Amino acid sequence: MGFFARLREDLEAARSHDPAARGSVENFFVYSGLHAIWIHRLTHKMWANPSLRFPARALSQLARFATGIEIHPGATVGKRFFIDHGMGVVIGETAEIGEDVMIYHGVTLGGRSLAKVKRHPTIGNRVTIGAGAKVLGPIYIGDDSAVGANAVVVKDAPANSIITGIPATWRHRDEKREMAPAVDPAEYIDPAMWI
Numbered sequence: 001m002g003f004f005a006r007l008r009e010d011l012e013a014a015r016s017h018d019p020a021a022r023g024s025v026e027n028f029f030v031y032s033g034l035h036a037i038w039i040h041r042l043t044h045k046m047w048a049n050p051s052l053r054f055p056a057r058a059l060s061q062l063a064r065f066a067t068g069i070e071i072h073p074g075a076t077v078g079k080r081f082f083i084d085h086g087m088g089v090v091i092g093e094t095a096e097i098g099e100d101v102m103i104y105h106g107v108t109l110g111g112r113s114l115a116k117v118k119r120h121p122t123i124g125n126r127v128t129i130g131a132g133a134k135v136l137g138p139i140y141i142g143d144d145s146a147v148g149a150n151a152v153v154v155k156d157a158p159a160n161s162i163i164t165g166i167p168a169t170w171r172h173r174d175e176k177r178e179m180a181p182a183v184d185p186a187e188y189i190d191p192a193m194w195i
Contacts, residue, residue: 006079010034013080017102033083036069043073075109078125085131094118098125098143106132112154113137124159146173 001009011024014031021027027034039059046056056073064070068087071077075091078099083089085105091097094117095109107129111119121135124142130149135141142159151168161170 009080010037010082013082013100017082018084032067032069033086033089036063036067036071036083036086036089037077037081039063039067040071040073040075040077043071044075044077047073075120092120094138095120096122098123098127100126101129102127103129103133104131104149108134108136110134110136111138121153144173145170 043056046052069089072093074093088106113119129147132150145161148164152166153168157170160173
């Protein structure tokens, strides 16, 4: 995919995920989440060359200063990734993010180990992660899942999960698959609603 096609795709992702987005020109200039992702694409390519790792890291820290979003150059980010509001987002070196993922401000995709191994989470496709959520360790969050605001997730969750709480637990997003139906139907609403 060419540079301009990817740019248009990013701008469309912003418009489709944020009802406050008014137009691509405005979004191009004011959306810090987009700026952070664009800089990350550059630093991620630089990271592949060991001699460019220091400048990649330095550039990512400048991006952090400018946007409030820290994405390690080693992190792998899929297409149409969108960060709404952005401030306080931290994405660790070995994190892997699928396609069409959306996260809000204050999210951490962090590690629980000091070992030089895969220590950050893998996020499936079409996952939404609510504001302030912490997803920690080399765990897997399945496709089409939603992580509630301020959840602390330290265990795997299968596809189509709603993940909430501290420590977080998951249940099927589809209420028909839920073995113990909730008394309050509102519990099945996407937890990102409470951001």
